[in-house]
Amino acid sequence: MGSYKFFVATLILFSFCLFSNALEIAHDGRALKIDGERRLIISGAIHYPRSTPEMWPSLMKKAKEGGLNAIETYVFWNAHEPLYRQYDFEANLDLIKFLQTIQKEGLYAILRIGPYVCAEWNYGGIPVWLKSIPNMAFRTKNDAFMNQMKNFTTLIVDKVKDKKLFANQGGPIIIAQIENEYGNVIGKYGGDGKSYINWCANFAESLDIGVPWIMCQEDDAPSPMMNTCNGYYCDQFKPNNNNVPKIWTENWTGWYKGWGDKNPHRTAEDVAFAVARFYQYGGTVQNYYMYHGGTNFGRVSGGPYISTTYDYDAPLNEYGEPNQPKYGHLKELHSHLMSMEKILTHGDVTNKDYGRMMSHTIYNYNGQRVCFFGNANEHDDIAINFEGKNYTVPAWSVSILPDCKTEVYNTARVNTQTSVLVRKLPDEAQEKLHFNLEWKWRIEKFEHLTGTHSSHLTYANQLLDQKLVTNDTSDYLWYMTSFEIDEDDPICCEDVNLQIQNSGHILHAYVNGKHIGTKYAQGGDYKLFFERAAKIKKGTNHIALLSVTVGLQNYGDHYDNTHNGIGGPVKLIAPNSREKELTNNKWGYKVGLNGWERKLFEDNNGKSRNWHHNVPLNKKFVWYKTTFKTPSGEEPVVLDLWGMGKGTAWVNGHDIGRYWPSYLTGNNGCSSSCDYRGAYYSSKCTTGCGQSSQRWYHVPRSYLNKEENNLVLFEELGGNPSNVGVHTVTVGKAIGHAYEGKSLNLACNVGRVISDIKFASYGDPRNVNGTLRKGSCHSPKSLSMVKHTCIGKESCSIDVSEQTFGPSGCRSSVKRKRLAVEAVC
Ligand SMILES: *[C@@H]1O[C@H](CO)[C@@H](O)[C@H](O)[C@H]1NC(C)=O
Ligand SMILES: *[C@@H]1O[C@H](CO)[C@@H](O)[C@H](O)[C@H]1NC(C)=O
Ligand SMILES: *[C@@H]1O[C@H](CO)[C@@H](O)[C@H](O)[C@H]1NC(C)=O
Ligand SMILES: *[C@@H]1O[C@H](CO)[C@@H](O)[C@H](O)[C@H]1NC(C)=O
Ligand SMILES: CC(=O)N[C@H]1CO[C@H](CO)[C@@H](O)[C@@H]1O
Secondary structure (H helix, E strand, O other), X not given: OHHHHHHHHHHHHHHHHHHOOXXXXXXXXXXXXXXXXXXXXXXXXXXXXXXXXXXXXXHHHHHHHOOOOEEXXXXXXXXXXXXXXXXXXXXXXXXXXXXXXXXXXXXXXXXXXXOOOOOOEHHHHOXXXXXXXXXXXXXXXXXXXXXXXXXXXXXXXXXXXXXXXXXXXXXXXXXXXXXXXXXXXXXXXHXXXXXXXXXXHHHHHHOOOOOOEEEEOOOOOOOOOEEEEEEOOOOOOOOOOOOOOXXXXXXXXXXXXXXXXXXXXXXXXXXXXXXXXXXXXXOOEEEEEEXXXXXXXXXXXXXXXXXXXXXXXXXXXXXXXXXXXXXXXXXXXXXXXXXXXXXXXXXXXXXXXXXXXXXEEEEEEOOEEEEEEEEOOOOOOEEEEEOOEEEEEOOOXXXXXXXXXXXXXXXXXXXXXXXXXXXXXXXXXXXXXXOOXXXXXXXXXXXOOOOOOOOOOEEEOOOOOHHHHHOOOOOEEXXXXXXXXXXXXXXXXXXXXXXXXXXXXXXXXXXXXXXXXXXXXXXXXXXXXXXXXXXXXXXXXXXXXXXXXXOOEOOOOOHXXXXXXXXXXXXXXXXXXXXXXXXXXXXXXXXXXXXXXXXXXXXXXXXHHHOEOOOOOOOOOEEEEEEEEOOOOOXXXXXXXXXXXXXXXEEOOEEEEXXXXXXEOOOOOOOOOOOOOXXXXXXXXXXXXXXXXXXXXXXXHHXXXXXXXXXXXXXXXXXXXXXXXXXXXXXXXXXXXXXXXXXXXXXXXXXXXXXXXXXXXXXXXXXXXXXXXXXXXXXOOHHHHHHHHHOOXXXXXXXXXXXXXXXXXXXXXXXOOEEEEEEEO
């Protein structure tokens, strides 16, 4: 009895402890203070709708293993409230579950509510239906907008409070954000911009969330809002107030990609340099944008023209696997920074400038010192003498010396392997199951090509903005009109040109039931000019224009007013320049396509008798379907859509996003070598010239059935499905590099072993255009030693030293011997 009572008492006490871990979040000019303690915050952005709930626990685990202590996300209003007061918080929109997953992993959360988010997200995250509210103007002193913003923001804050997810309630959220990068556009809104941002601050404060609010990229953020920095480098940033620490909310780890764009790549050395410099110069809170970029499923990508992959060259790749060496190189940096947390947040700071962009910073706390040696010179390695010892700091790098004597980390010396990913058929023996898929097809039925009289249509005597007609429920909108031509008509009955100004992003034009042309915007100009020959006849003529959007504008001042669809004028022009203008004709509007309405992408929809064999090639507006077997194992699954034109793909009814593999990148501007030195810009170090801008499409494992899956494609431009295949993504080779005194760790994907060592050299190996070569010296035992240690293992670790390899014969001018290895997985 007695012991039973004791047990109950401990249980109660224990649960009391669990629920009373409320944290007090404050800040001073130095750092965020959690329960009175100044802390370093190393955070990474992961957007919940860009992955699946099944992926979240592993993403959080890897983030934590990668040395983060916080996860940041935006909140996506138009995903949660697609229609007025109709909400969606299910599946990958389950914000609460996402925050709870963060909490379970023992991480903090940063909640950027916005609700304007930019984020390459459709329409910057604001629902299009707001536009149908009278007198609406976005992101300025406008009652209609402020009321809706208030309604949604309050809903989110209440939901989050309800589940006790703010830190002062015992939850993970330590910082929240209102608005987003408003400082970039405020000038364009005049005095109303200033009033609006003050209103945002007061409104946010009134929500009484118990943790600090930030406004990123907003120089004159009204107190107590904290201003923060976004950019590739933020070491020179000064907050809006002496009481605000130096916070970096968007450290761009790479860059996003649009249709037609090459693959962006920001080196591990350069990201590490930017981060180390930020902490060298007193920064204490930073967030990687993105830590995991993920996938733009469905129609969520903005832009326009943002691709379906949102990989971002982030530390975790699109599939949630480490992007090596970036992940590992930053992990090492984080562990050093965290080990110096107390000193960095409390120490007295002294700086010394050596000239030529070389500086050192010493933090001294009660006699304990840490040193940063920073060399921002793009060209020269610089040698300094510090307290009687010589140090060489490579160009564009920061060295960290936790005791001011021994360098433990340099941002330019990467000790993590480079993993080269390959996509392969899951099992060569099963090639048939994953490659030679058996396709059926049916045509998308067009009903209004030669007649617009239907009660289902909307009519107007003008050309309407596409998104206002569709409320953005579809990419597709038909604009249709008819007109009579009699013999006296000045343009009667010859070959004419149909000329359409300002349509975009894609236009398919039909005259009297006949397709006369398709055109899509390219090269960043989304206002298409369309002109094609057409035949006009006596009597009634019909024009049907199918206008297609590829993601709505998400950035810029007054971006919400960007016109979509056909802007006009629309004219017929006869060879002798006589014209007929149709701009103010009676136009009928039909939203969406039939196959969508009938949900042909869902499993058992569409009677099988309507699906045919003998698939046509290069035919526009075709639905294709097939089935495929689930690849065994755990490796990420992708569809290879090479051969297809443009459209949408569904797996078991899940919309995996728009596809456009036929959109190729430009031929120029790529190079096989990439110099990490010098400031990064988004076109630096790009790869994939002259190739499909996105060939591979992620299919999350949780979308797959146990054995067989349905795949449906809607093809809009014309393609050939015979190349389509189901592949898995795995590490194909691992290229490792480590300096004397460190160890070299190599690993394949979990479950795969290292099958061969192609190259190994202990000495001063070189990397020549991506190929490893022996340098001036080399231990002859290198290859056999590494083979012996690694082949047949999932991972291996080798100490880089003469003890392991024997003499290398290197001259003393080789300051730092190293080991380079190429392993085949
Ligand atoms: C768009 O949504 C708004 C808000 O629900 C509604 O008032 C409006 O009628 C819708 N527009 C169309 C064309 O459906
Ligand atoms: C949001 O608006 C709806 C009515 O449209 C109202 O019922 C609800 O209370 C509002 N929510 C807030 C938090 O103001
Ligand atoms: C450090 O470098 C200076 C200048 O290059 C050199 O004269 C000196 O001998 C070096 N000291 C040590 C300890 O290597
Ligand atoms: C490396 O590549 C560049 C350009 O691709 C080429 O000019 C150069 O000759 C290559 N260097 C070697 C050593 O192959
Ligand atoms: C000013 C600017 O370009 N901001 C961008 C920073 O990066 C994020 C993510 O890519 C974008 O959403 C912002 O527009």
